[in-house]
Amino acid sequence: MSDADNKSIESELTELLKRCSPETIQAALQFRKNKDSSQIEKIVLGVIDRHLEPEQRKIFKNADDSFRLYDDLGLDSLTMLEIVMLVEQTLQVSIDNEELRDLRTLGDVKHYLDAKVRGVDPPARSKTYRIEEVAALMPHREPFLFLQDVTIDGDLARGDYRITGNEYFLEGHFKDQPVFPASIMIEALGQLCVFFLLQGAHDGLSRKVDPASIFFTACDGIKCRRVCKPGDVLSMTVKVERVRHPLACFSGEILVDGQKTAHAGEIKLAFDFFPLIDGSIGNTQKSDSVSESDSSKLISSSVPDEKG
Numbered sequence: 001m002s003d004a005d006n007k008s009i010e011s012e013l014t015e016l017l018k019r020c021s022p023e024t025i026q027a028a029l030q031f032r033k034n035k036d037s038s039q040i041e042k043i044v045l046g047v048i049d050r051h052l053e054p055e056q057r058k059i060f061k062n063a064d065d066s067f068r069l070y071d072d073l074g075l076d077s078l079t080m081l082e083i084v085m086l087v088e089q090t091l092q093v094s095i096d097n098e099e100l101r102d103l104r105t106l107g108d109v110k111h112y113l114d115a116k117v118r119g120v121d122p123p124a125r126s127k128t129y130r131i132e133e134v135a136a137l138m139p140h141r142e143p144f145l146f147l148q149d150v151t152i153d154g155d156l157a158r159g160d161y162r163i164t165g166n167e168y169f170l171e172g173h174f175k176d177q178p179v180f181p182a183s184i185m186i187e188a189l190g191q192l193c194v195f196f197l198l199q200g201a202h203d204g205l206s207r208k209v210d211p212a213s214i215f216f217t218a219c220d221g222i223k224c225r226r227v228c229k230p231g232d233v234l235s236m237t238v239k240v241e242r243v244r245h246p247l248a249c250f251s252g253e254i255l256v257d258g259q260k261t262a263h264a265g266e267i268k269l270a271f272d273f274f275p276l277i278d279g280s281i282g283n284t285q286k287s288d289s290v291s292e293s294d295s296s297k298l299i300s301s302s303v304p305d306e307k308g
Contacts, residue, residue: 024045027046044087051083064106091117138195143167147159147192186252193252193269198211205243221263232256235255249267251264252264
């Protein structure tokens with residue numbers, strides 16, 4: 001690379017990263033000149049730091065690969081987009097919007113960019129859904145939706161719910177001593193199971209599940225080990241045990257601050273698919289081992305009135 005090229009790159013990066021630290025600019029120069037992928041981490045950290053408020057910088061100072069950019073740092077989507085655009089320009093890579101939505105931690109971002117620079121496929125990772133996406137898909141609505149974000153990883157679904165203290169039922173449960181009901185904890189686990197079914201992330205789901213068709217049928221092996229109050233975050237995990245239309249079985253657990261809080265050995269849901277229409281309305285294909293009419297009878301005869 002000629003001296004003129006070096007000066008042009010230096011001038012470009014100095015202008016592009018003018019609000020970043022000198023160390024970030026130097027790392028970017030090393031990357032551009034030598035394609036040194038070891039500089040990616042310095043560049044990413046420097047670009048993120050450049051977009052932070054003073055209080056956020058204090059939090060970010062000791063971040064490791066597990067650090068969550070949205071949850072721990074409180075980045076909003078617009079700031080995240082500004083960071084991505086500056087990283088794209090600096091590293092001369094293109095970041096796909098669909099892939100971007102699943103980059104939750106600092107480690108996710110670094111590993112993804114390293115793969116992009118080396119021209120290999122980014123590492124496979126779980127799919128994460130934020131509150132807007134969860135609310136758009138679920139049949140539940142405020143004030144009876146107890147999921148704020150969901151991650152699906154194979155047969156597992158993980159979700160969180162922060163108890164705000166504003167939940168309407170806490171006014172009477174109990175007076176002057178708000179306690180999050182254990183029954184609502186199990187409801188929250190059930191809602192996580194519902195989201196899993198609606199995402200269709202299982203071989204037993206041959207097509208899209210109709211959200212209006214999902215109901216609780218049974219719940220067994222329930223244990224609750226601690227009282228939960230406003231400020232607590234319910235960290236929920238459910239695992240699909242088996243799915244065969246029109247039934248799906250899960251197990252579930254809730255942790256709060258790493259402590260075992262609630263457990264359900266079996267959560268059983270009845271569900272049905274959206275009908276397939278071929279040619280004209282009413283000509284429905286039946287490809288499952290249990291027919292649509294049989295499944296409807298099973299659901300209507302075995303399900304309580306309350307939605308799950």
